[in-house]
Every structure is written in C-alpha cells, then in structure tokens.
Amino acid sequence: MKPVQVYLVYVLLSACVFRALSAKDAEPIQEDKNVLVLTESNFDRALKQHSQLLVHFYAPLSGDSLGSILEFAKAASELKEAESDVKLGGVDVTKQKELAKTLNVTAAPSLRLYLSGDQYNPVYCPVIFQHLESTNSDVEEGVVTVFYDVAAHVADLPFGVTQRKEIFNKYDITDDSVLLLRKSKTAEKIEMTSTTVKEDVIHFIRIHEMPLVTEYNGKTSSMILNSVVQNHLVLFIDKAEKGFRQTQRAFKSTAKEFRGKVLFVLIDTGEPRNGRIMEYFHVRKEDAPLVRMVNLTNNFQYQLPSDLLDAQTFTDFCESYLQGNAKLKLQSEPVPDGWDKQPVKELVGINFERVSFNHNKNVLILFYAPWSPECRALFPLLEELAEHFSENEDVVVARIDITANDVNLRMSDRYPTIKMFPAVYAERVVSYSGERKLEPIVEFVNAERERAKMDKAEEEIERKKYLDAQKAAAKEEL
Numbered sequence: 001m002k003p004v005q006v007y008l009v010y011v012l013l014s015a016c017v018f019r020a021l022s023a024k025d026a027e028p029i030q031e032d033k034n035v036l037v038l039t040e041s042n043f044d045r046a047l048k049q050h051s052q053l054l055v056h057f058y059a060p061l062s063g064d065s066l067g068s069i070l071e072f073a074k075a076a077s078e079l080k081e082a083e084s085d086v087k088l089g090g091v092d093v094t095k096q097k098e099l100a101k102t103l104n105v106t107a108a109p110s111l112r113l114y115l116s117g118d119q120y121n122p123v124y125c126p127v128i129f130q131h132l133e134s135t136n137s138d139v140e141e142g143v144v145t146v147f148y149d150v151a152a153h154v155a156d157l158p159f160g161v162t163q164r165k166e167i168f169n170k171y172d173i174t175d176d177s178v179l180l181l182r183k184s185k186t187a188e189k190i191e192m193t194s195t196t197v198k199e200d201v202i203h204f205i206r207i208h209e210m211p212l213v214t215e216y217n218g219k220t221s222s223m224i225l226n227s228v229v230q231n232h233l234v235l236f237i238d239k240a241e242k243g244f245r246q247t248q249r250a251f252k253s254t255a256k257e258f259r260g261k262v263l264f265v266l267i268d269t270g271e272p273r274n275g276r277i278m279e280y281f282h283v284r285k286e287d288a289p290l291v292r293m294v295n296l297t298n299n300f301q302y303q304l305p306s307d308l309l310d311a312q313t314f315t316d317f318c319e320s321y322l323q324g325n326a327k328l329k330l331q332s333e334p335v336p337d338g339w340d341k342q343p344v345k346e347l348v349g350i351n352f353e354r355v356s357f358n359h360n361k362n363v364l365i366l367f368y369a370p371w372s373p374e375c376r377a378l379f380p381l382l383e384e385l386a387e388h389f390s391e392n393e394d395v396v397v398a399r400i401d402i403t404a405n406d407v408n409l410r411m412s413d414r415y416p417t418i419k420m421f422p423a424v425y426a427e428r429v430v431s432y433s434g435e436r437k438l439e440p441i442v443e444f445v446n447a448e449r450e451r452a453k454m455d456k457a458e459e460e461i462e463r464k465k466y467l468d469a470q471k472a473a474a475k476e477e478l
C-alpha cells in the first residue's frame, strides 16, 4: 500500500497578519523584485534577519519553475505592500548547488517556510501557494500562530496557505479553517476559532490522516503504533476468504462512528509476512476471522464475545469496551495431561494463578519462550532445582511458556525470567536477578521461604484478630 499523501491548506478569510519587520542590524541582502537573492554566503544571514522566510527553490530554465517564479514575484510585491512579516527568498538551484545540497533540497520548484531561523525544520509547502491579497487588517493573529506552531511540529506533512475564493467555494468554507486533503479522499475540515490550540489541530490531523480502516503492513505499522488513539479494534481475516468483503464493509462502517476513539486495524492472515504480528497476538491462521480490542496503554486484550461479524456486533463491542464492560481476554493453552506429575510442573494460563498464589506453597517459576535457546538452556537447571527440593512439600518448581499463555502480571518482555511466589496470603511476587546457577537460586528460595514463614505467622495473627472482631460484632447484633 502506498503511504497516504496528505497535505494541508490553511484558509485565511479576512486576516492579514503580516506586519513590517523593523529593519535593523546586519547588512541588507540583495533583492530582485522584492525577493531576496539567496546564496550560500548569505543564507544564514537571511535566516537570522527574517523569522518567517519563505524560500523558493527553482531551476530557471525549467517550464514548471518559470510559472512559479512569476507567481512568486507577484506575491512578493504584494506582501511588501501589505507590510508583511513573511520575507520571500529565492534559490537558483542550478547555481547554488552546494546550498541546495546542504539544505537537502531534492525538488525544484519547491517551497519551504523557514521559521525562527531554524534551517533544519522548515515547513514544506505545496507549490499551490497562492499569493496573499492584501486586505483589511481584521487580524486573527492567534489563529495563525497556532497554525504555524502546528506546522513546525508536524514534520511529515506539507502545509500551505491560501485565500483563493475558488478553493473556499470548492470545500464549502466560510470561516478560517484547516483542511486536511488526502489523495482521492474527501477533505476533512476543522474550523479555527480563538480557542483552538495547537494540540487540537495536531489531534485532528493525526486522527484524520489515517484511513477509516488501516491495513497492517510494514509501511503502516509505525503509524498504527504511534497513533494518538490508544484503543485498537483489530480484525484478523484472510482477504482471500469468501465473506471478506462483507465483513470489511461492516467493519468500515463501524469505524466511522468511533473515529478518534477507536482505531480500526485489519490484519490479513493470508499474508505470510504477518506471521510475526499474529504470533504476537497468539492468533493462528485457522482462528481467523477474529476480532480483538487492544488497549495500547496497558496492552490488555479483549476478545469479541461473538461469532457474528456484523456492524451491530462491532458497535456493541466498542461501546461496552469504552464503558469498561468488556471482558478481559486471558490466553491459555489447554492444561497438559499430567502437568503436575513431573518434578517440574507445566503451567498454562488457566492454572497459573491457582498454582502460583497458593499460601501454602513457595513456588519458583521459569517464564520462557520456547524458541529461545537461552531459555531452553535453563530447563536442566530447573530439573536440578526440582530434584533438590523434592523432599520439601512446601516448594514447587514450575515453568510456563509465556508466549502462549497470558498471565495477569507485570512482566518485562525479556525472557527467560525467574520469579518466586512465596507462601503467604498476600499475593507477593519476587523476581530473581542473580546468577542462573543451582546454588544461588537455592539460597534465594530458602531466604524467601524463611521470610514467608515469618510474614505468614503475622498474617495469621491479623486474620485471627479480624475473625474474632467479626464474631464479636455478630454476637452483639444477636
């Protein structure tokens, strides 16, 4: 999929915000028809002198450039009449090759707006730049400042400014607005008022630059992960499957309702390159079609509680999730036969909590990824540990494949990880960070056993007190 091309047109209705720059210090730069003639030797000076420097990069002999040179000169003289703060400059890229190279200019004609003397983060303007007509001075400076501020923060999109009536009419605009234009898509609009702040506009851009449904692939993945929207509804589906079109339509129509709240993502399970992402979600090809909600803030996942894949089901699911009513999905392999018959117990998602948080057992668990040689290398050590503690009823040694089983624990994503769950009532978890050798681990386990014994004795006293108080209260009531 090609990245979506986006550009912005900022529409200024009545504002003429530009005022004269008080001419001082530094020697003036040569101008040609009110356009600074910029060269390698004066470019830095121009940046210093003009906090808003709109630079036209052109190749004089090319047809495209010629048109834009004329338009640019016209704009320049009008800006001068209007006593504008924006200064125009031109760079002939056929002569100023070094300068163009330093500034990383790759196309001519092209336009960049350099703000506050920063040569590294110019605002890229599409060459549809329209000259600003000098009008009355009903200044809306705040709105403009906000727009420039947004432009300076959103480096990946080109920005532009226009006052053209035709454009206003075309997009049905009557007030100062920011338009987001996407190739072959309808334009999205946000009106700028005196209360609009930079964050509003950036949020608007980030939400609307994405299509309603974004298909996951190498190009879109970072856009998806960096989205300002933290709730993602993910549809896993084989695009070659019969019902695909219908499901996609339902998915897309729901997406519209939740724009800005839930990001709709599609993962093609028939695409071999999606193996990794499916593994991440523990979704197998044969599980599709399947829908998951993911909260990117805490990585919790919620599974659509239905086999129906229609718009109503999607809508209900999104609503119940947003209201905090969706059921958390806990992933588990089936409990293996004889999981507790071997010295090292095999845990899965379903039996994990019951085994680990047992107030009569000190449980040592290895969290491993089966494909990791570093993890597998610890299996014999685990056997040795189980053997060492085989006479101790209160010690359990276990392991769990953390790639196939979700546990409700805060885990670092590096495996192997060894944790101990001491025999206390409180759900205590202690991470082991020492050497992965028999002796230090045995020492660690024994120290934790001792600590647990003392803590549990105290817990028992507290529990007894509490129970006695309850009994006393009950008696009194009688």
Ligand SMILES: *[C@@H]1O[C@H](CO)[C@@H](O)[C@H](O)[C@H]1NC(C)=O
Binding pocket: 102, 103, 104, 119, 120, 121
């Ligand atoms: C030009 O590109 C290079 C390499 O990406 C970068 O280091 C340099 O800062 C850029 N220069 C400007 C003026 O953006």
Ligand SMILES: *[C@@H]1O[C@H](CO)[C@@H](O)[C@H](O)[C@H]1NC(C)=O
Binding pocket: 231, 295, 296, 297, 298, 321, 322, 323, 324
């Ligand atoms: C997503 O997770 C964050 C952090 O735990 C939480 O504050 C937020 O409420 C969650 N969102 C929903 C819709 O459950």
